[in-house]
Structures are given as structure tokens and as C-alpha cells.
Amino acid sequence: MPPYQYQRIAIIGASGQLGSEFRRLLGERAIAIRHSQLEISDPLSVRQALIAADPDFVINAAAYNWVDKAEDEPQVAYAVNALGPRNLALACAERSIPLLHVSSDYVFGLDARDTPYSETDTPGPLGAYGLSKLAGEYFVRSLCPQHYVVRTCGLYGHAEAVGKGNFVKTMLRLGRERGHVRVVDDQYCTPTSAADLAEALVDLIQTEAFGLYHLTNRGQTTWYDFTREIFEIANVNATIEAISTAEFGAKARRPANSLLNCDKAAGVLHGHMPPWHDAVARYLSSLNG
16 A cells, blocks of 8 residues: 555644644645634534545544543533534545544543553543543544544643643643652553654554554553653652642542553554653653754
């Protein structure tokens, strides 16, 4: 199969961390569709945007990501994370356009397991954000025959949009400003580079192996150990206090285990993504470049 079979790829959420990486990778093939050009929760707006862009592939990297705030405004999270993908799925199906939709590890957590989740495991979200993401998955999978739904975890990267922070930048800022941070040490995750994920997804959409996938960097850690790695690489002189999820006291419940089994994607792509240690080192180096 020739590389880059799709020549006009519309990117919804083009100003975010993942959308920005897609634009960089795809170059002239990318059609950036920003929030000012499309209201994802409005079916007519979605249809008109796709007619105007005339893409041969659509990537949905837009999402409502305020996990705690979603507990207070679940209807807003649902409009963006569930009805938005539904509108895209219907519009893509009408035009026979494939759709890539990015989802989250937060569709899991209810069963409190300690082994990585595979695509065949039954989801069980713990809060409004996870429920909205799961609903979006189901809409895409049921309404758009040519779909890729990809769950990832702990995403960080560069974003064009103001206010689109991430865990790495937040820890760097707090460590330098305060000299002391308190970080949860009983939630397991795989921090994932937006740059690495976008590269893997661009490869995935060339395969036409449609379906549900898990994709993260390789390995596992806790948010506490992740912070230790960040501070060590960036030479941040700050103390880190390990605390429990209960001590942190967030409004929304988080999965204690956000580990995703990525073997299915690795089989299609002929290999796993790079280790998370390597990815965060490259990202921190890029911040200083």
C-alpha cells in the first residue's frame, strides 16, 4: 500500500496537543478545523464544515478534558465527548469517509484490577468524563463503518491553543515556583507523548485495519514516579511528597489502574511505541530547544 493514501485529512481539534502534532506530521495534507470553524455538538455545523473542507479522512482530536469539572457539568462533557463524535460519525458515514476518534483510559476503572486492559475487556467508567468518552466511542463504532477508535493514557505535548496545559508542564511550574509538590503514588499509568502517538496513528490509518485499539508509550509508572523522572531530567530542585488518591481529594474518581495492553496495535504496526522514559526525555529536551 502506498504511503499517505489520504491526501486531504481534516483534523478536528487542530490547536490541541495531539492536533498540533498531526498538523506537523501531515503538512500540506492536513486541513486544520478549529473550534471557531466548527461547533462539534451541532450536527449542522459539523456537516457544513466537512462539506467545506471536502476531506478524504477525518481525525477527531477534540475533547472536553476537565475531569473534575465534568462532575458539575456532565451535560457539557457529554455534548462534546459523546454527541460530537456522534455527529462526526454520521457525517463521515454519509460521505463514506473513514474516521479516527481518540478516546481515553478513563473508560475503565470500575473493576479495580491491577493488570493492563485489553480492547476486549468490558469498560466501566468511574465518573462523568469517562462516561462521556465511552458514549462517544459507542457512537463512532456503531454509526461509522470505517472507523478507528483509539484509547490512550496520560497525554502530553505541545499545543497551539492557550490554556492547553499538561501534567509535565504543570509539575515543572509548580516545582520551580514552590519547591515542593504533593503527587499521587497509587495510580498507575503510562505517560504518552503526543508526538509519538500521532506518528503511530498516521501509520495506523494507512493500514485500513479498522477497529478499536489501545496505544500508549511502553512501560508503566505512577504519577509520583513520573514527577521524579521529570524533575531529574529537567534538573528541578524540588521535593516530592508521595500521597494517596484519598489524600489528594479530587472531586472525580480516577482509575487506580490506567494501564492499557497495546499488543493489538503493535501487531498491526509491527512494533510497540517507544518507552515512556525515552519519550519524556525527548519532550523535555524540546522545551529547552
